[in-house]
Amino acid sequence: MDFTHDDEQKALAEAVRGLVTRTYGSYEDRRRTVRDEPGYDEKLWTGLAEMGVLGLPFAEEDGGMGAGPIESALVAEELGRVIAPEPFLTSVVLAGGLVAATGTDSQRAEVLGAVSAGELVLAPAVAEPGRPMTAAASAVRATAAGEGWTLEGVKEPVPHGATAGRLVVTAALPDGGTGVFLVDGDADGVTRTGYSTHDGGRAAQVRLDGAAATLLGDGGDATEAVSAVVDQARVVACHQALGAMAVALESTTDYLKSRKQFGVPLATFQALTFRAADMYVSLELARSLATWASMVQAAEPGSTGDTEPADAARRAALGTSRAARHVGQEAIQLHGGIAMTAEYHVGNYVSHLTALDHLLGDGHQHLRALAADVGDHAEVDPLP
Amino acid sequence: MQLELSEQDAAFRAEMRDFFTTKVPQEIRDVVASRGELSKDDIVTSQRILNAEGLAVPHWPAEWGGRDWTPLRRHIWHEEMQRACVPLPLAFNASMVGPVIAAFGTQEQKERFLPATANLDIWWSQGFSEPDAGSDLASLRTTAVRDGDDWIVNGQKTWTTLGQHGDWIFTLVRTDPEAKKQRGISFLLIDMTSPGVEVRPIELIDGGHEVNEVWFSDVRVPAENLVGEENHGWDYAKFLLGNERVGVAPVGATKRVLAQAKEWAGDALADDPLLAARVAELENELLALELTALRVVAHSTDGKPHPASSVLKLKGTELQQAVSELVVDLAGPASLASGAGDDSTVPQWARRATPAYLNLRKASIYGGSNEIQRQIIARTILGL
Ligand SMILES: Cc1cc2nc3c(=O)[nH]c(=O)nc-3n(C[C@H](O)[C@H](O)[C@H](O)COP(=O)(O)OP(=O)(O)OC[C@H]3O[C@@H](n4cnc5c(N)ncnc54)[C@H](O)[C@@H]3O)c2cc1C
Numbered sequence: 001m002d003f004t005h006d007d008e009q010k011a012l013a014e015a016v017r018g019l020v021t022r023t024y025g026s027y028e029d030r031r032r033t034v035r036d037e038p039g040y041d042e043k044l045w046t047g048l049a050e051m052g053v054l055g056l057p058f059a060e061e062d063g064g065m066g067a068g069p070i071e072s073a074l075v076a077e078e079l080g081r082v083i084a085p086e087p088f089l090t091s092v093v094l095a096g097g098l099v100a101a102t103g104t105d106s107q108r109a110e111v112l113g114a115v116s117a118g119e120l121v122l123a124p125a126v127a128e129p130g131r132p133m134t135a136a137a138s139a140v141r142a143t144a145a146g147e148g149w150t151l152e153g154v155k156e157p158v159p160h161g162a163t164a165g166r167l168v169v170t171a172a173l174p175d176g177g178t179g180v181f182l183v184d185g186d187a188d189g190v191t192r193t194g195y196s197t198h199d200g201g202r203a204a205q206v207r208l209d210g211a212a213a214t215l216l217g218d219g220g221d222a223t224e225a226v227s228a229v230v231d232q233a234r235v236v237a238c239h240q241a242l243g244a245m246a247v248a249l250e251s252t253t254d255y256l257k258s259r260k261q262f263g264v265p266l267a268t269f270q271a272l273t274f275r276a277a278d279m280y281v282s283l284e285l286a287r288s289l290a291t292w293a294s295m296v297q298a299a300e301p302g303s304t305g306d307t308e309p310a311d312a313a314r315r316a317a318l319g320t321s322r323a324a325r326h327v328g329q330e331a332i333q334l335h336g337g338i339a340m341t342a343e344y345h346v347g348n349y350v351s352h353l354t355a356l357d358h359l360l361g362d363g364h365q366h367l368r369a370l371a372a373d374v375g376d377h378a379e380v381d382p383l384p
Numbered sequence: 385m386q387l388e389l390s391e392q393d394a395a396f397r398a399e400m401r402d403f404f405t406t407k408v409p410q411e412i413r414d415v416v417a418s419r420g421e422l423s424k425d426d427i428v429t430s431q432r433i434l435n436a437e438g439l440a441v442p443h444w445p446a447e448w449g450g451r452d453w454t455p456l457r458r459h460i461w462h463e464e465m466q467r468a469c470v471p472l473p474l475a476f477n478a479s480m481v482g483p484v485i486a487a488f489g490t491q492e493q494k495e496r497f498l499p500a501t502a503n504l505d506i507w508w509s510q511g512f513s514e515p516d517a518g519s520d521l522a523s524l525r526t527t528a529v530r531d532g533d534d535w536i537v538n539g540q541k542t543w544t545t546l547g548q549h550g551d552w553i554f555t556l557v558r559t560d561p562e563a564k565k566q567r568g569i570s571f572l573l574i575d576m577t578s579p580g581v582e583v584r585p586i587e588l589i590d591g592g593h594e595v596n597e598v599w600f601s602d603v604r605v606p607a608e609n610l611v612g613e614e615n616h617g618w619d620y621a622k623f624l625l626g627n628e629r630v631g632v633a634p635v636g637a638t639k640r641v642l643a644q645a646k647e648w649a650g651d652a653l654a655d656d657p658l659l660a661a662r663v664a665e666l667e668n669e670l671l672a673l674e675l676t677a678l679r680v681v682a683h684s685t686d687g688k689p690h691p692a693s694s695v696l697k698l699k700g701t702e703l704q705q706a707v708s709e710l711v712v713d714l715a716g717p718a719s720l721a722s723g724a725g726d727d728s729t730v731p732q733w734a735r736r737a738t739p740a741y742l743n744l745r746k747a748s749i750y751g752g753s754n755e756i757q758r759q760i761i762a763r764t765i766l767g768l
Contacts, residue, residue: 001393001456002386003679009385070385253766270759273768277761281695288675288692289668295387304387318665319672370668371660375653378643380671382678384388 001383003291009074016078019047024082027345033085034200038163040085046118054092055116058100063113069232069297073239073290080243083345083352085200087121090159090359093236095122095168097229102180102216111166111182123164123185125155125206126230133361135227137170137178140208142215144174149215150189151181151208159359161204162194169206169213170226177221181213188212199351231313234360235297238290238320241356245283245324248331248349252276255335272334279327286323289316292382305384306377314366315380321363324353397460400439404468408433416469419641419736421592424507424549430471431478431504440473441502443630445486448498455681458630466636476508476545477501479631481554484571484620488612497573509550509576511541511598512621519756521556522565522618526600528557528572535559535572535610537580537603543750547583547596550576556617563615571617573609580604588746590739591722625752630681632693633700634747635674642666642707648733649714666706673699691765698757701747708741 005013023044024030033041048054057072058064065071072093079088092115099111099122114120128139140153151171161167167183167190183190189211194204216222253276256267266272293316296304304312328350332339339346357363389397405413412426434440435449443458444450453461465472473479482501485493500506517524526539537557547553553574560568574581580603586595612620642663652659673696680693712719715734722738724730748754762768 001389001678001682003682005385249766253768256768267768270762273762273766274755274758276766276768277758280761280766281699284692284695285669285672285676285699288679289672291385291679292387292675295385298385299387315668315671318668367661367664367668370664371657374660374664374667375646378646379639380667382671382675 003295005070005074009070012071013074013078015051016048016053016075017081019051020044020078020082020084023047024084027348030083030085030200030345030348031342034196038160039196039200039202040087044084045086045121048086048088049116049118052116053088054118055112057093058096058108058112058116061105062100062108063116065116069235069294072232072236073294076236076240077243080240080245080352081247083199083244083349085202087160089233089236089240090124091115091122091164094126094229094233094360095124095164097232098124098126098168098170098180098226099182099216101225101229102222104217107182107214107216120166121160121164123158123161123167123204123206125158125161125167125169125183126226127155127157129154129156132365133230133359135170135178135223135230137172140169140171142171142173142179142181142213145212149179149181149213150210151183151213152210154205154207156205157197157203158192158206160202161206162192162202167206168216169208170222171213173219173221178223178226179219180216180222180226182216183208183211183213197355199348199355201352201355227310230360231310232297234313234317235290235293237356237360238286238293238316241320241324241353242283242287242290244349244353244356245286245327248327248346248353249276249279249283251346251349252279252331252334255338259336266334275330275334279330282323282326286316286320289319292316299384303384306381307384311370311373314369317361318363318366318370321357321366324357325363328353393456393460396457397464400461400464401468403437403439404464404470407437408468408470412471413469416471417640417644418732419740422471424546427471427474428504428507431473434470434473435503440504441478441482443479444482444498444502448482448486448494449502455630456678459677459681462631463636466634467640469640472631474504474507476510476554477504477506480510480624481508481573484554484611484624487623488571488620490608492608493573493611507546507549507551509544509547509553509598511544511553511555511574513543514540515542519753521621522569524556524558524569526555526557527561528559528570528605530559530607531604533607535605535607537572537574537600537605539600541598541600542586542595544583544596544598545594547576547598548585548593550583552576553581553598554611556621559617560615566618568615569617569621570614571611571620572605573611574600574603574605575609578603578605588743590743592739592743594743632680633673633677633696634704635670635677635700638700638704638707639670639674641711642670644733645707645711645714648711648731652714662710666703666710669699670703670707673703694757694761694765697752698754698761701754704747705741705744708737708744712737712741 023041052065055064056067060066096115142149169181173179189209191207192204197203259266293312296312331346338344441449442451446452514524528535528537555572556569557572559570580601582599584597585593715737718730718734719737721730
């Protein structure tokens with residue numbers, strides 16, 4: 001049992017931090033970037049590709065780097081620290097992960113090679129209007145059409161759905177179950193209506209009217225595979241949130257030290273410093289859960305004892321959801337009015353934390369699932 | 385990063401589990417399992433069984449019975465004891481005065497006290513707090529004045545846990561009334577059978593007699609009973625209180641009670657979704673705490689305490705209290721029957737529920753109250 005990163009992992013985190021702070025050295029840089037399309041910095045995206053980051057989770061045969069969940073988590077945490085709008089989580093980890101999990105050898109090589117090279121951005125079309133996050137698709141239906149397939153229905157919100165080169169769409173199969181499909185972004189029958197999300201991100205409504213689609217893999221129900229990839233992405237999202245929370249807390253403590261009222265620094269008031277201490281407690285507890293969950297994801301299947309990877313992901317996501325709300329809300333409150341402005345970074349960190357909380361299912365959803373199973377075991381033993 | 389215990393550590397865990405569940409008498413472990421009150425005999429018997437096997441003071445220097453275990457092994461040892469309902473070695477002996485004498489005592493003091501302390505042949509009490517010296521311990525007023533080869537001690541200690549069983553008491557006494565608060569304090573060992581020592585019981589809100597006042601009237605203490613240097617007692621007290629990284633949070637015991645609570649809940653766990661959610665949330669928070677404890681022990685090989693260790697006491701006591709509160713709620717009206725006997729229709733666990741809940745309010749007060757923990761986090765970690 002070892003919770004420490006090795007030298008190579010530390011070097012990766014440092015390199016990513018160096019690269020992203022060159023682009024987002026000040027919060028104003030991020031603000032400017034998200035004002036214009038495509039909502040992220042394409043030069044940084046290329047830089048990340050050159051560094052190998054965009055191929056990190058994919059096998060070397062597929063054009064990737066053959067790294068694992070720990071490395072993706074490290075990258076996400078660095079991106080979270082500057083709330084980088086680059087779609088690493090949604091395009092690489094989630095959409096790319098779906099291709100990696102369900103595609104044939106040649107599909108994987110073709111798509112993931114291009115993703116790794118930074119030439120292709122994927123959009124994960126998984127979320128369905130009016131439903132909680134689920135792996136089983138129903139709002140889009142697939143119909144066999146000759147050699148290929150066509151899709152019918154609506155997905156929303158689809159992260160970066162308006163500009164992505166290809167969409168990775170989950171759809172209900174004619175004989176039941178869920179299939180994963182590739183759809184060209186500009187194919188006939190695809191209508192994409194893009195917009196900004198509250199945290200400066202991008203999403204779209206994607207309407208599919210008989211759009212031509214390629215089924216990933218050889219057919220059969222992919223619900224479980226989708227579920228597993230969503231779980232992996234959840235853990236990476238937790239780490240992105242950790243990065244954002246850490247900075248929200250750092251900014252808060254800096255502010256308490258520098259801001260003066262009543263002739264003294266705010267840090268003079270114990271009512272405030274104790275609340276900052278509680279933020280730290282929440283952050284560290286969430287960090288423990290997320291780190292553990294990434295280790296469970298990285299472990300050989302079957303070697304994690306009583307802990308299922310899905311269960312670990314849910315537990316980490318529940319803890320992170322609770323922590324993100326606590327840390328975020330307190331970060332604004334302890335700053336006072338300044339944190340309400342769009343110009344100051346902290347409020348936007350809270351907006352981003354809120355987006356991450358809901359992107360792949362929120363604390364309520366995870367707690368409901370955990371509560372349903374709570375009678376199945378006497379206790380949770382985190383070590384196999 | 386690695387999730388599994390090494391083969392050797394896993395074997396160590398199995399060995400501990402086996403010993404604790406087979407070599408410590410079931411009757412004693414049953415008292416712990418039912419959250420009952422251990423007798424002095426139970427505690428002594430259990431510690432002597434552990435000591436005979438080298439399991440009472442593994443964290444002491446090897447010369448005096450220590451085992452040179454890694455922090456991880458000490459953590460496993462500590463958790464497995466709690467899991468098996470084995471009474472922990474008396475903290476006053478094993479975690480407090482023993483390490484101080486081993487680190488700062490003379491060779492004579494070590495030979496005289498350490499073996500007897502490990503084996504609980506001497507029962508130690510902790511005489512630090514006074515009526516006017518609580519969190520602000522350094523304001524203590526009990527005095528020791530030099531008279532030839534003796535110190536003459538006058539004053540009052542209070543909150544002395546299990547002082548009614550005490551053979552000896554380790555105290556902080558003021559030996560230089562002129563010096564600045566912390567400077568004039570010494571660490572003095574006092575035989576509780578000395579003339580002038582009087583122990584008076586204090587009844588607590590659970591109806592139990594767990595703490596005492598200890599009065600000193602012209603008590604003669606041989607000068608050789610002073611530990612370390614005169615007027616340096618504060619350093620030793622700080623060493624004693626800051627010594628422990630392992631076992632700061634009562635993780636194992638709280639986990640065990642929560643697992644029992646699920647059994648006590650019976651069908652309600654499946655029938656009452658609010659209860660299931662409350663249990664699931666507590667279970668997740670406990671998991672986060674346990675993982676944080678593991679992070680702390682796994683990191684502490686370089687000798688410096690991990691900053692996150694300060695969250696353990698704070699969150700550990702909160703969860704211990706929250707689980708005890710849950711048990712009272714499970715008992716419902718039956719929780720009033722704390723005075724009923726074994727012929728009652730109310731099961732034993734429900735009769736114990738409220739006294740245990742009331743008793744555990746202490747956990748966030750002693751050993752550095754949770755407010756003091758927040759102060760430490762705010763100051764030393766957040767720099768506020
Ligand atoms: C059951 C029990 C057993 C004990 N056993 C022992 C024992 O065996 N030996 C021994 O020596 N002592 C023992 N203690 C004493 C214990 O260590 C003290 O109770 C503790 O140090 C707190 O002191 P106090 O009770 O005087 O509270 P106070 O220090 O008066 O505190 C009152 C309240 O003010 C808060 N407070 C205090 N200072 C600050 C601050 N600077 N900032 C913000 N809030 C603050 C506290 O957190 C608390 O909420 C025991 C106590 C209990 C309850």
